[in-house]
Amino acid sequence: MTTRRTMLMLAGAALVTAGCRESTPAVAATGVPDRLLADSERGLLRLGPFGEQVLGPAAAGFDGAHVFLARDRGLEQIRPDTGLTVRRTPLRDGWLPRVVSTDGRACALSRTGASDRPTARARTPLLVVRDDAEREYDLPGVIEPDAFTADGTGLFVLDWLPATAPDHYRVRLLDLGGGTIQPLFTRDKRPLPVGAEEEMRGDGRQAVLSADRTMLFTLYTHQPGHRHTRDLLSGRPGNAHAFVHVLHLIDRWAYCLDLPHPFGEGPVAGHALAADGRHLFVADATSGKLVYASPETLSVERVVDVPVTAGATAALALTPEQVLLGAGGAVAVLDRGSGTVTGIRTVPAPVRGLVLSRDGSRLLVGGPDRVTWLAGGTVLGWAPVPGLTALRHVV
Template sequence: MMSRTPLTRRTLLTALAGAGVATLAGCEPARTATAEPAVAVPDPLLVEVDGGMTVLRGTNRRTVPHALATADGSALWASAAAGADTTLARIDTGTGRGSVPITLPGRWLPQAVSTDGTTVALTPDAHGATDRPAGRTASPVLVVDSTGIRHRLRLRGNHVPEAFSADHTGLFVLEWLPAAAPDRYRVRVVDLATGAPGPLSTRNKTPVPPGAEEEMRGDGRQAVLAPDRRVLYTLYTHQADHRHTRDLVSGRPGNVHAFVHTLNLAERWAYCVDLPHPFGEAAAAGHAMAISPDGTRLLVVDVASGALAEVSTEELTVRRTAVLAAGPGGTGHAVAGRDRLFVGAGPTVRAVDLATLRAVDTWPVREPATGLVLSPDGRRLHVGQPAAVSWHDTTSGAELGRVPVPGLVGLGGLAAPA
């Protein structure tokens, strides 16, 4: 199901253990039992660990168990059980300071956060939006900002919040069908003023006709947010016999194995960019996607076959394709800089020149990669690995440093500067 991705979708989403969430918890100097000198991480990182999110900054690490990060990594929304109720606070990842906790009646977990980081949707049982939920016929949702509860929703059916509209008046949700025994889902938008869910528009901004909403059965592999935070791109694979809205409207047959679902958060329309063969044929985990820093192109790779596609975000078409050497399989990761795309799979990182889409270098890393994050200046590539993070020179691939991180699941992205 949905993979954990660098601050472009959602992180680990469950309750914050303990009563206090006013500051980042669990400050731990990164020292070994033999008191060897601590190694300083050169860039502040958000690291997903078992049960929570850790901020690595210099030689220190601070953990908020089970928190949801904002898109830019500047804050964490964290909830905590308080008797029969829940407290919720917004924590600054640069200073560690938190807002005054808000008390919410009942038990709630953060599920989706607005792209500006100011508003959060909470549900009783948060998880990845495309992870199949248990059957249910009603879905309670709270929408909260720093002033308190803004909306109380009880949606008929089986809904999971995914993202907010850019103007905060709509909440995009995945509606799972059938509600009591879900096996597929469709993207809808809830009008927060009325609480009523409805269909999205097509790319030409016309309403989707009844019966023409796309229903997905495959894997939502990864999502990335455009740099301007107006568009959310999600990579879907294994969509055998899938029919897009445009096919349903026109009556054309559909048989799509992989595509990029484009969701415009400002204008509330969706469009799917089909990916060519062999995308979607191999395991979903081997697919990865990255967006260029200027937001003009998406790079999609399948590490098993070596297939690489460049998608124009303006034209919403596949502009170029290339074939890299087939990798060892396993889980793929990707991040794009100004001139290079970095692809991690197994104990290998590959550098791809974006002008030619050709691999220009291959570096070994000590263990299989679990995530990639570029430094703000593009000079260092941080590589998550089981129980460790290493960082490498982006020109030579040389390892510049390494710190142990027990329980590491993946890299969440860059945290705010101090």
């Protein structure tokens, strides 16, 4: 059924991707027309017509719908669209928000910030605040929070090994009621046998929710020597360089969707991930490849060619009819059905994230120290954002 929202998105997509005019930055700086969340050297930011708000130590949900921040000896949940506080829980100093549940009711905090390689430690304290209740956990080893189960009774964690010199990890589940860490299930919902837990050595590039919010897709690259659970169970060798790690937030199973060569061979930043109800897309700007995968069967359907942009940070955005791939100083527009590149939009600065406005009429592009917005390939405006590192969500 075609709804008014669908019509607006289709019309907006046409405005964003129509024509082949080259962008021009010759417009005066102004306020960002949409409310956005962005990462920066100063912490998480709220951006919009009001200017900017530095949220500092904060964590946003995977879709940007919920935000928790630590300030003034309290944990505050705010509405990212208005910035208004929804609730506040007293908080001792030193706790940092790390992971937010998909329903916005829970937040996991740690004493250390997010890091590609956590430091060695014998034990890890974690704090989980759900509604107005809280519980602290003292866990053995190097444990990093990853995502909540849909019902809020479990927390997926990364268990880094060895604890004395962490260099690889396995995904496990913390039972929030019992306080114990357990293996996950296989995709057919069987408990993982001893010795069959995957141990990963790569970098988690990006994570997005499935359209129905039941699965979390995380893109991992550079996995030398990695072996999937299915390889360990079958005895087959494994050496994946990149894959999408799938966590089912309801059924609590994990699965790895392998990406074909040359994904994972190039720089981590050159890869990007996006998903909706129709497709899961993974781009590798360095090799000039884009994967179409099915979020239902969790299988690669096809691979198409995209412009090669070596050494650039990649970003993806989706409309009902197009795939937008940003890398370097340009955004490639692909026809979603054929995978053909139909246009190239030049942008004033290297891409650091792409989002569409709520009505689809503007494409907002993050760049070093700025946000730029376009329609039909023409720059409509820009706003300075000192220290911006990644544009995340429109809220």
